[in-house]
Amino acid sequence: MADEAAEVELSTQDLREVTAYAAACADAVLEVFEAGQPEDTRPREAVAAAWEFARGGKRGKALRDTAWAALKAAKSAGTPAGGEAARAAMAAAGAAYLHPLAKATQVKHILGAAAHAARAAELAAGDDRTVGAAHIERAGRRARPEVTHVLGRYPQAPNAGGRVGELTRLLDATLRR
Structure with missing residues (x-):
């Protein structure tokens, strides 16, 4: 018999709080993408859709x-930093689809935008990991108590995902203190 994850209680307001947090994190690096692709509005549109949901719109x-469009933009970004910024936008829109399953992988819906944004910032700074760490510190301060309460219902972030995974785990540990 396969293991089934326990369900996590999530309200629409919980999803709105998580999505607002993700949108704020992605907003911080949209210009990294737009510097190389000024005509491509897909990541900005994803963040705008996330904000719309967070402020009461439909999911x-x-x-x-x-x-999906922001993910496609990431693949054609032209620079690794731009790609990560577009992935942050994709994660912001995807945050609204946090599932009520107590699985570590769901933490990426909560913290993915922040982790991709931090990676975009450090790549834009010549792969300076201190820039990514500072970005994670700011993301930790940005998280409202409602976001940390939702995060606390899930297991810790999974041990995978390369540098973005490391940044996710760093933020996860910061917010659980």
Whole structure:
């Protein structure tokens, strides 16, 4: 018999709080993407859709479509930093789809935008990891208590994901203190 993850209680307001947090984190690095792709609005549209949901909009097709479009933008970003900034935007729109399953992988829905944004910032600074760490510190301060309460319902972030995974685990540990 396969193990089934326990369910986590999540309200629509919980999803809005997590999405607002993710959108704020992604907003901080949109210019990294736009510096190399000024005509490509897909990441900005994903962040705008995330904000719309966070402020009371519907969780529907616009979020899904803009998240997928931001992911496609990441693949054609032209620079690794721009790609990570677009992934932050994708994660912001995807945050609204946090599942109520107590699985470590769900932590990426909560913290993924912040981790990709931190990676974008450090790559834009010549792969300076102190820049990424400082970005994570700011993301930790940005998290409202409602976000940390939702995070606390899930297991710790998984041990995978390369540098973005490291940044996710760093932020996860920071917010659980």
